Amino acid sequence: MDEQLFFKKLNNLCTSKEIFYFLSSLEVMSDTMASGALQKISEVEVDDNGLKNPGLLENEVFRALCFQFEFECSKLSNTGLLNALQALIKLRIDPQSTLMTSLLSESIERLGRGQLTAENLCALGESLLELEGPSCATLEQIVNHMQERDIKSWSPREIVMAYRILQVTVRERKQCQNLLNRLNSVTLRTVSQLSPNFASVILNSLVVLRQTRAVLLVAALCKHSVKHVPYFTDHELVNVLEAFLYFGKKMQIFTEALERHVPKSICTMHPQTVSKVMQYCCRKMILSKPIFDAVAEGFISSADRLTTDQIAAYIIPFGTLNYLPPSASSLFRKLEAVLHTHLRHFQPHTLLNLLHSCVLIQRYPINFLPKIFSPYFLQKLQAQPPGLNRIVMSKLTQLFLTVTLECPFYEGPKLHSKYQVKAFPTPQSSPDVHLFQRVKAGLLYLLKKRIYFASEVSTAYFYVVDIEIKLDEEGFVLPATQLEEVHRRIALCVDGQNRFCAHSHNLLGKEAIKQRHLQLLGYEVVQIPFFEIESLQNTRNIADYLHKKIFPCTYGLSS
Numbered sequence: 001m002d003e004q005l006f007f008k009k010l011n012n013l014c015t016s017k018e019i020f021y022f023l024s025s026l027e028v029m030s031d032t033m034a035s036g037a038l039q040k041i042s043e044v045e046v047d048d049n050g051l052k053n054p055g056l057l058e059n060e061v062f063r064a065l066c067f068q069f070e071f072e073c074s075k076l077s078n079t080g081l082l083n084a085l086q087a088l089i090k091l092r093i094d095p096q097s098t099l100m101t102s103l104l105s106e107s108i109e110r111l112g113r114g115q116l117t118a119e120n121l122c123a124l125g126e127s128l129l130e131l132e133g134p135s136c137a138t139l140e141q142i143v144n145h146m147q148e149r150d151i152k153s154w155s156p157r158e159i160v161m162a163y164r165i166l167q168v169t170v171r172e173r174k175q176c177q178n179l180l181n182r183l184n185s186v187t188l189r190t191v192s193q194l195s196p197n198f199a200s201v202i203l204n205s206l207v208v209l210r211q212t213r214a215v216l217l218v219a220a221l222c223k224h225s226v227k228h229v230p231y232f233t234d235h236e237l238v239n240v241l242e243a244f245l246y247f248g249k250k251m252q253i254f255t256e257a258l259e260r261h262v263p264k265s266i267c268t269m270h271p272q273t274v275s276k277v278m279q280y281c282c283r284k285m286i287l288s289k290p291i292f293d294a295v296a297e298g299f300i301s302s303a304d305r306l307t308t309d310q311i312a313a314y315i316i317p318f319g320t321l322n323y324l325p326p327s328a329s330s331l332f333r334k335l336e337a338v339l340h341t342h343l344r345h346f347q348p349h350t351l352l353n354l355l356h357s358c359v360l361i362q363r364y365p366i367n368f369l370p371k372i373f374s375p376y377f378l379q380k381l382q383a384q385p386p387g388l389n390r391i392v393m394s395k396l397t398q399l400f401l402t403v404t405l406e407c408p409f410y411e412g413p414k415l416h417s418k419y420q421v422k423a424f425p426t427p428q429s430s431p432d433v434h435l436f437q438r439v440k441a442g443l444l445y446l447l448k449k450r451i452y453f454a455s456e457v458s459t460a461y462f463y464v465v466d467i468e469i470k471l472d473e474e475g476f477v478l479p480a481t482q483l484e485e486v487h488r489r490i491a492l493c494v495d496g497q498n499r500f501c502a503h504s505h506n507l508l509g510k511e512a513i514k515q516r517h518l519q520l521l522g523y524e525v526v527q528i529p530f531f532e533i534e535s536l537q538n539t540r541n542i543a544d545y546l547h548k549k550i551f552p553c554t555y556g557l558s559s
Helices: 005-010 016-024 031-045 055-060 060-071 080-092 099-111 118-131 139-145 156-169 173-193 196-208 217-230 234-246 252-265 271-283 289-305 308-320 328-345 348-360 366-372 375-383 390-406 433-447 509-520 539-550
Strands: 454-458 466-471 488-495 524-529
Touching: 005 016, 005 031, 005 060, 005 375, 016 031, 016 060, 031 060, 031 080, 031 252, 055 060, 080 099, 080 118, 118 139, 118 196, 118 348, 139 156, 156 173, 156 196, 173 196, 173 217, 196 217, 196 234, 196 366, 217 234, 217 252, 234 271, 252 271, 252 289, 271 308, 289 308, 289 328, 308 328, 308 348, 308 509, 328 348, 348 366, 348 375, 348 390, 348 466, 348 539, 366 390, 390 509, 433 466, 433 488, 433 539, 466 509, 488 509, 509 524, 524 539
Parallel strands: 488 524
Antiparallel strands: 454 466, 466 488
16 A cells, blocks of 8 residues: 555544554555554553553554564664654553564664664654663764754754753763754744644753753743643643743743633642742742632642642742732631641741741731741751751741731740841842932932931841931921930831832732831831832922822921
8 A cells, every 4th residue: 555545544543443453454564654553553542541451462463563573673764663663662562572672772773873864863862761761871872963963954843852862961061062052043943833842842951951042042932832821731831931930031921821821720730830830920020810819719729639848839929929819818727727737747948938928918827836936946947958047037037026016915935036137138129229319319309418317227126227217206307316306217118119029019028018017116107119209300309209208297388
């Protein structure tokens, strides 16, 4: 039978029984046809759980096919040889059988003689990865052959296979960077043709191979991924999200695609995929209410099946981005129930991060604080990386300060002073320099002298105030250095974009708790957000704005 007609008929068959009946009607077929038949059998008889019907391996037609490949492997075409090898691996044929060792030996011999095409190299590499894993020495031999080939005409499948092989074999990137550069360049021209799986595999390989200089390719793949969001498997979506994080990518259209996909799929998504979506939102400071609301509902219904790391990954972003979903009461009741059940299973730092995120949004883990402040738990924190570094001690201190200021009824153990920091670290939330200078210039214009306000003032309770103004009992401004007769203290929070969620006017959790605590410590907190200042044209306009914000009662009484 003509090969074209053979494959046309073969592709219309849906069961191994139909395939065997069709094959038994043929007197002769080429090795390419025979290997194609094996591949079709593997497609219809193998799923995620393995071989559907192990009995098919005893079928007479199947055994005849295998016999032909075993005893005539030296006469096979490269395509027939390698396609048969791939199909038999998929069908879980014993790798130590005479059939498999014969096919594999013949393939490796042809590799050594330089007889394999680019497509053959990729097919052999795929088979070796399945059979022997990344430690297979022959894979490096395949990479060496690839370096000698012209890859401009490679198909997407060959490109993907090349990335996969490089990903597991390249220990020193410098050895193969020239091949990678060529591969990246070719891939850039084929991005639009890539399936969801291929796009995901390539992005994952670029991360593993640290291809930070492949800027155009990464950007094109990320943009291409947007349309595939509904079609990615869980594993593929995780790969894509990890690439967005590794390469520092953030696209509004990608976020919008996630917002359409996640709420519809939350019930069927793997918890690890949901965790990665939340990690992406948290790291990129993206407060997506559709996603967060869906994740909250998902947590309420499935929390008992989550690992401790997944529980933390679901919940921490709510605190970090300062958001309470509509189902907040049910969400935190469920969290408390899960904590009671699984508390002993949490790693110390995971538990601290989780409970700290809760207080950022005024959800107080009173029942669990005695454990956190106990000497035994603190020793465990110290013993586990990163130990009791400044960030960890800041979270402990803020937990302690929260129960002191916001939960006066708490009577459990306190945090020992040696675990408390004297000031919270501020690098990430330091005032926006340009905004800060404009506000200070406006204040100088308003108050006439620099002595009437102080900037970056440390308080007795660990926080640093951006700008402090002191008033006496009659409301007159006092010099910033004066300590006596201070009746009121005003804390100006100069909030640049870095203190808000991305593209939002929603304060981050760490800023919200700071302003809340400053009020409880006796300050009158005046927020100066970037979006109120940025449209003001000059210093006089800013001074006028500050007068209205800081001294509303006297605004309009003076010129």
